[in-house]
Amino acid sequence: MTRHGEPPSEQPSATAEEQALIPGSGGGGAAMRLIVPLQGIVQGHGGGGLVLGSLLPCVLFYAFQMFLKRSRSPPLNPPADGPENRGVVRSSSRRRLPARDAAVSARAALIAKSGDSAYAVGEKRCLEDPYHPFDNPDGVMQLGLAENRLSLDLIDDWLSKNWKDTMLHQRQGGALNIKGLATYQPFDGSLEFKTAIAGLMGQVMQGSVSFDPSCIVLTSGATPAIEILSFCLADTGNAFLVPSPYHPGYDRNIRWRAGIELIPVPCRSTDNFNISVASLERAYTQAKNRSVKVCGILFSNPSNPVGNLLRTETLLDIIDFATEKNIHVIADETFAGSIHGNEEFVSMAEVLNTDGVDRTRVHIVYSLSKVFSIPGFRVGIVYSFNECVLAAASRLSRFSSISAPIQHLLISMLTDVKFIADYLKMNRERLRIMYALLVSSLMELGVQCVKSTGGFYCWMDMSKFMKSYSEKGEFELWKVMLDSAKIHITSGTTCHCIEPGWFRLCFTTLTRNDVPLLMERLKGVIHRQ
Structure with missing residues (x-):
């Protein structure tokens, strides 16, 4: 360490040849032990010795380096020199990673197995x-x-006579021009289509009840209609009571995406597979004991698969039970237009006109697929008096909306009163x-x-x-x-x-x-x- 004010003492710097001979600086230690004694000999006398003493160590050092380089073994896996191997060098450890399938969600895995x-x-x-x-x-x-x-031939006859006029020609006011067919329409269905649907439902019920178009949300089939109601009425892990035997499609419609449990309520042949409040009470109590929250009752009327009808007294009993438990009711009336027996069908919509009935907890599902033999058209209906359900269902219908051309085509068919009758x-x-x-x-x-x-x-x-x-x-x-x-x-x-x-x-x-x-x-x- 120098004293204050004094310049540091100069140290002689090593030559390049001497640095190359320092141990650990490239492997030249062995060469140094050979070169130093020779350097002393040639530097004995005269200026020529100085020259030889400077050059000879360098020659010997580089000769020794060449010997070591040639004696070194070649690499085991020399890298290819192709253009595909230029750039980023990949780690060899990636070749040893085990081959594994990319994981999917638990929901997807469950749905895939359902096949x-x-x-x-x-x-x-x-x-x-x-x-x-x-x-x-x-x-x-x-x-x-x-x-x-x-009855598919009857629909075929009507379409063959009317579809061109319906789809290609403009009606009064230009409702069926290209703008009305190709541009965005309300996802929950046009008001004109809802009005036509309401008229049809009233006609199917033979005038026993009228339907309000403002209470209708249209979807692409009864399946999304039921699924949307499931989203609106229950959370994942909650449950619906379903009288069994029941339509096997409910399992996928409600469980797959909404994640709602279906609790079968057994009906027996001795009772003609009719539902009773006593069986509902037992199923509800058992679910409560398992800490499962029941949010609603789902049933079909006419029954799928049995084909029997629910009477007015039974429908009122179901509503009373739901009111007591503070849960909802979903009445699937998909087959209401397919009555072939002598008994009279009573719609839940008619029962809702009874005094004292809470209409906000009852929701009806309907469809055109069965009655008109047109499942490929994909038209389902949610009918509810619950404002919150209607608002949520209208927003959710954007994922299952009906195409504008189908709506316009069916408006023409449903408003053909004689044909429908x-x-x-x-x-x-x-x-x-x-x-x-x-x-x-x-x-x-x-x-x-x-x-x-x-x-x-x-x-x-x-x-x-x-x-x-x-x-x-x-x-x-x-x-x-x-x-x-x-x-x-x-x-x-x-x-x-x-x-x-x-x-x-x-x-x-x-x-x-x-x-x-x-x-x-x-x-x-x-x-x-």
């Missing part, structure tokens, strides 16, 4: 090998899907004839059915043909019908029926000429059992 259900298996078989009386007479007969093909009358008659034909044919085989008044189904009892009275026995019988007889029907277990051996058979996908073939296939199953 393994018996109903889905049957639907897949129908798509792969569909029955046709001429093109594929040995194919799988579709008796599980709720499609009304009996003729269609409803003829469709009802066709349903009655086909149902009676199928039930009588099944009775000849010894298969009994519950008396049905509405809907597309025969709810038939095949328990005596099972090898064991159990869910397993029912599944084995269902599998024989699908694999051997090539008949796709819905098992009672899929509908959460508490009694094994019941099956739902959709008769509206058949023609009169298909019935003998169906009976022949069923006879083969019965004899095999």
